Amino acid sequence: MNLLVGEHQLWTLIIGALVPLVTYVLNYVGPWADEKIKAFVLVLASAAAGGLYTALESPNFGWNTQTRELVLSAVVAALAAHQWLWKPSTVSTALGGGRNANANASDGAQTKGMKWG
Numbered sequence: 001m002n003l004l005v006g007e008h009q010l011w012t013l014i015i016g017a018l019v020p021l022v023t024y025v026l027n028y029v030g031p032w033a034d035e036k037i038k039a040f041v042l043v044l045a046s047a048a049a050g051g052l053y054t055a056l057e058s059p060n061f062g063w064n065t066q067t068r069e070l071v072l073s074a075v076v077a078a079l080a081a082h083q084w085l086w087k088p089s090t091v092s093t094a095l096g097g098g099r100n101a102n103a104n105a106s107d108g109a110q111t112k113g114m115k116w117g
Helices: 007-029 035-057 065-086 101-112
Strands: none
Touching: 007 035, 007 065, 035 065
16 A cells, blocks of 8 residues: 555654643643743654654655654644644643633733732
């Protein structure tokens, strides 16, 4: 059976799409973190997962074209899955993602006016 992508690429896309589920739980543990930091953690975790899979399964491991391609695929899959799969289905909020979005907005509004006491 011919696939549009190779076997390693397919598994990397699947792993990358599942990584956001883990980072939502991390968001629950660290709710004080800014949304930009959480996005960076999502990218970092998906890149690490793609790199780990590449190291375990690819016969060609090293910082080469194949490794870069698989790591980038995992990052793109994670961001796409977050935006178009997990976020609309509210799985992200069920696992703890986005819990502090309103709290951060209200904290920012309070600190901008510098009202102390």
